[in-house]
Amino acid sequence: MPALQPPAKPQGVLYLGIDLGTSRTSVSASNGVRETVASYVGYPKDVVSRKLLQKDVLFGDEALEKRLSLDFYRPLGHGVIKSGENSEKNLKAAADLVGEIVRRARPRADELVYAVIGAPAQAQIHSKKAILDAAREHVHSAMLCSEPFSVAYGLDMLDDTLVIDIGAGTTDFCRMHGTMPEDSDQVTNTFAGDYVDEQLAKLVREKYPEAQFTIQMIKQIKEKHSSVSDKMLPIVVNLPVKGKPTPFDITEQVRAACRSIVPPMVDALTELIANFDPEFQDRLKSRVLLGGGGSMIKGLDVELERQMHERLGAGKVVRVEEPIYGGANGALKIAHDMPAEFWEKLR
Amino acid sequence: MSFQTGGSFRGSAKDLFSPAQIQHLMRVEFDRAQRYNYPLVLLVLGVDRLAQLQDLYGADVKDEIQGGVAGVLRGTTRASDSLGYLVDDRMVVLVPHTPDRGAEVLARRVLEAVRNLRFECDGRVTRVTVSIGGAYNNRKGELSFATMLEVAEEGLRVAREGGGNRYVHSDLYDFFERKRAKDAARVPAPLPAAPVQIPDTALDALGQRIREMFGLGEGDQDLLARIQREVVASALREVQEQVRRALPDEAREQSERIELLERRIAKLSESLGMTEAELQRVLAQRSVDGGVASVYKNVQGLSASAAQAELKKTLMSKIFEANVELRRQIDAAPDARS
Incomplete structure (x- = not known):
């Protein structure tokens, strides 16, 4: 070109x-x-x-x-x-x-x-x-x-920070420790927005085999209702059944699908924290920056913190103010x- | 064969108004000039011996020469003047708010500018001339637009027959006005009356009435028939006369209606053209975004007072080096995609 x-x-x-x-x-x-x-x-x-x-x-x-x-x-x-x-x-x-x-x-x-x-x-x-x-x-x-x-650079968080960027195709993890991150400081996995869509579609199909939908419809539902909270309002959506719009309660399916990316995230965090200087591991745990479109899942920061506490003994997660930008x-x-x-x- | 125009005047005859457009414009302008009493000049011009030049140099020559002359006309007239072309390769210039002396000055300027045009064809230089006929509306008495145009065309004819490269104002308004009036009055003669079939009942009623009026008896059948024939013939003559009188009035009414409609069409065409031009302008502005200026006029770079300036400086260098290395790897393996 x-x-x-x-x-x-x-x-x-x-x-x-x-x-x-x-x-x-x-x-x-x-x-x-x-x-x-x-x-x-x-x-x-x-x-x-x-x-x-x-x-x-x-x-x-x-x-x-x-x-x-x-x-x-x-x-x-x-x-x-x-x-x-x-x-x-x-x-x-x-x-x-x-x-x-x-x-x-x-x-x-x-x-x-x-x-x-x-x-x-x-x-x-x-x-x-x-x-x-x-x-x-x-x-x-x-x-x-x-x-x-x-x-991280945009937020001036260049020291002792763990950045999680949840996109549609990938979730990127990056360990910032006052220098340019190297390959060993970065992990990427594919448990991201598209994965949540696939999981949600699968769960809805299993629970309501008669419901008709496309992955685009599922994506729109996710973007509107995504949450990992234990307490959330019922999510009732209209999906066609033989051409007729029919209400379905998919609260459990949305919660399960959104939660499905949390364990792989904690795995990646664990990997990046575990092989870091032990003296500074606690500082990393206390500065986890959550960004990207996926960070808009309600309650994700709290759920991450909970699972970090369970598996790593500590964790403090901060959301980026403008996930899209x-x-x-x-x-x-x-x-x-x-x-x-x-x-x-x-x- | 190439044919090129020299001199500062360049143009295209296609830029001028078409015959239909200029006819509308001329009529509208003429009516306005008559109503508001301002002087108007009409010039009709043609390139001398254009057909022979075309035979000599080829078909492209005509367009090139006419384009050159159109360029001259554009350069020597005002933006408010109207330029168009008529049939038979004649061009027309309508110059409002200009007296006859001004028309002569304009015509001589056009003649001179065209004489100075230089056309090159395969290394040979050719020059052309034009003939111009003019007409004005600053005369007393009735004047129609058709007459004005005929006077200008007559001037062009006389100029051409006189050898070309000249301007002629024939001053034959009265002649053409009378001719036109005569033509207008020459309405088609009524068609020969078809044999009239008068119903028997009508004839019986007419006979009865005549008998009553003249006191005719049964023995006066011949006289009754003669009077009946006379009455019928007289009535038919009167009807035909009425028809004959009505026809010019009707023709004049139709002509006026046509002129009115033409003026309306011209006005609507004009406003349609303006609307289209405005729409095009707005569309062009929509598709061509001027953009929003950046707040920076120069490359900024890291400020020395920035937080963690040294660290950021190092990071910028590392990002740059990583990109240089990436380019090097891409250049070393141009088929990196495969």
Whole structure:
């Protein structure tokens, strides 16, 4: 893909912090713009749908809504651009998605655009290459950065902190101890939002085999009602049965599905704490930072603390104030703090 | 074969109003000028020997030359003047609020500018001239738009027959006005009356009435028949005369209605055009986002007073080095995706 040429006479520098997520892609920009879009991309299937939709490409919820008329892509899976079958198409969809999120940041034509993009902590080189390829068409210089690190950097929590970034495809764990986290400081697992969706769908199907639903419907239910609390209001949803909307109580199923990611999270925390300097382990336990879309599950911080107390003897969990933009805000801060010569060298 | 226009005037005849558009505009402007009593000039012009030039240099030449002349017209007229082309490759310029002296000045300026146009064809330079016919509305007495146009066209004809490269104002308003009035009055003669079939009951009633009026008896059948024929013939003549008188009035009424409708169409076309232009402007503004300016004019970098500045500086270096290393690995294995 051709790299974006800089303007003849740059009149400013626009920094972008981009969180390219499996479920949502968010941007925070140095012009004050903050935008988020569901990570869906669709292209009209044929001339008829092109004429009807009046667009060459659709993004986010609009693409989801019109997906029957579209070649529909969710280009990111487990936090990286999907490879395998349709890899080229996923790469193009990801590039278009990056282009769209940059466009939504509303850069001026006469500005240089420098972006820091959050990538999963343990993404492979081919995934990082794909993200960079997608970005270079739309920004003048781009750097990748570990997602959980950018969350911590955004909150100035660089010492003795354990960051948990719960996305749709992956949950990233990062141990911050006053230096750049290395591979051994980071753990990624796939017990994240999509896993909760699958569990919830499975549990509802087992309990109510007659109910008809799609994974999208389950995802919407989860986003509205997700909770791990022991005491929660009954969750009654209408699902069609042979075409007729029928009420179902899925309170237990939602709680069980949301709780299913907690033990693997505690496993990962245990791993990162256990192999850390014993003198500082207690400080790590007392500063666990919970971010990402998954952190919006009600009661998750309390449940994590409870299980940490059970298995590790202590635990204090703090939620990020803005789960959707936590990663993007941190990436923006990194972009701002990066010296000029570094940006120049990577152009 | 290439054909290029030299000089500062460049344009395209396609930029001018079409015959239908300019006809509407001219009529509207003429009516307005008559109503509000301001001077109006109409110039009709054509490139001299255009057909021969086309035969000589090819079909593209005509467009190029007409484009050049259109460019001249654009350059020498005001934005408020209307430019269009008529059939037979003639162009027309409508110049409102301009007296006849101003028209002469304008015409001479156009003649000179066209003379200075230079067309290059395969290295050979060709020059062209135009002929111009003019007409004004600043005369006493009745004047119709059709007459004004005919006067201008007559001027163009005379200018061409005189060798071209000139401006002629024929001043034949009265002649064309009379001709036009005569044509208007020449209404089609009523169609020959078809044999009239008068119902027997009507004839019986007429006979009865005549008998009563003239006191005719049974023996006066011949006289009765003669009077009946005379009455019927007289009635038919009167009907035909009424029809003949009614036709011009009806034609005039229809003509006025057509003109009124044409004016309305022109007005609606104009407002439609303006609305479309405005919509296009708004749409263009929608699709081209000017963006929001960043608060930074230069690359910032870490402030020395930032919290944990040294640590952050180290972290920035490490992130940069990791990205450099990533690029190096990607460059070393360009097929990293596979």
